[in-house]
Amino acid sequence: MKIPPITRKEWRKLLNGELDVSLRNFFFQMKVTQARTQINNGTVSIETAINDLHILCTKFSKAKNMDEDMKSIFGADYMDEKEPIPVHFDLQKDIDIKNIFSSLRYEREILFYKKALEKKENIVQEKNNLIVTLQEEVIFLKEKVSILYEGLKEIEAIKEEGEYVVVEEKVKKEEKTWSFFNIFKK
């Protein structure tokens, strides 16, 4: 069974309580409860919690009632849906120094996925459904990095002398991150 990609907004809604569904799989019930408590306590970020939950749901995707739970969260036809890639920031239209801070967030996400990918490397090689899920995440992240990269280059071009150095350093960092994704190029 395929688990919907991590980019689906329902994961966030499930953990922030916006989506209040009564789950049926015991592992899922307990894990979601723990994640909500930890997010409320401030001991875990919602991004980390979503990532952990997605990895474990993928691992236990064939467990009893997981299919029903996915349907209750993502809709009855969740298996057939092609999830569009959401774009949170349109840097082409909204070039501003503040986007550098957005890129920092992306960097953190990228590093997190990289760590998760490395950990699960052996499993990925043998489980097609996991490969599909993770590849979708990689494609999504590549898209995000690509947008950021282009945006930052534009920032670089328009910024004044004093800010230029900061921006240049950020672009160099983005290039380092980008080299990681080249590994996944087909």
Place this chain on the structure above:
Amino acid sequence: MESKLYTFEEVVAFIKQGFVLSLAGDERVLSKLPPGNWIGGTIPYFMDVDCGKFNQELIFVNEIEMYNSEYSIKVYDENSILNIASDSYDNGYSLLILPAFQKINEVYSIQTENINGLYDNPIVGWVSGMDLNSSDTPKTFSGLTGKMYEDKGVVLHVKLPENLFAQVDIVNIFNPDIENDEIKFYNNSFDVTSCMINGKDVNLAEYVTENGIDSKLPLIADYSGASINVCIKEVDVENGKVSFFGPLFKSKSYKFAKAIPSYINEFDDKTKELTANNVFSCNCVLNYLYGDLEGKKINNAAGPVTFGEIAYNLLNQTLVVLTIDEI
């Protein structure tokens, strides 16, 4: 090997043949077993394959199938028990036995949610106990050394091949009565004096007494759809304190359960989906006693009748089942 009660001699033979086993029985028989690949805990109450039984001579055996894979037996104290998930394999499960009424039990149950990687693999197991009409004390055993413990937990970590995965499920015959008051607690604790009932500060012992609440009914919290019970151990009106068999959490809201007319009928109804190939199962001694389950049969749920059930968290009055399935 079928999970059921066996004679002492049969169990000795299993150990000598090198089977990996989880054992439950009276202290006097478990302490005479030879060293081997087994863990154990004390209890004389069982749900055998044919019916519920009290027996101090037979031993309940769960053979742990190895699938040509690995396992490890570890002993934990109150300081190390929170490392349990870190010691598990990448894919597998951990079978835990804790002794009742000990600090390790309290530490594990209150701090479970802080365990790193708690949900990476199923953690299942039970809390050992004793004949309630005796002065015995709960014990655990590591068969590797043959040592018996009063204050330590024993764990069998099992690795599964990549084509298999373990999953844990529960059967709770109770439901919260939605008409009942909502109760919240100020601390994470086994013992309660004051609590918040419908937004007002109330002494729980007085509330239980004045409202004629049946102390055999558990408090229930909702865990994203799972009803999780916490059972009353004692209502001490004189000192205004209620003690519980499990911890109450300040982050949760609780309601007392609806009364049920027949425990066995509820189990019959709610265990229909259970299959006979369970790796492990256990049920609560409170269900056994309050539901008068001695001599009555619960289908496909043979196992020790325990002083607490573990399905990641410490549970009360709940049937726990571990199964292994193909990915």
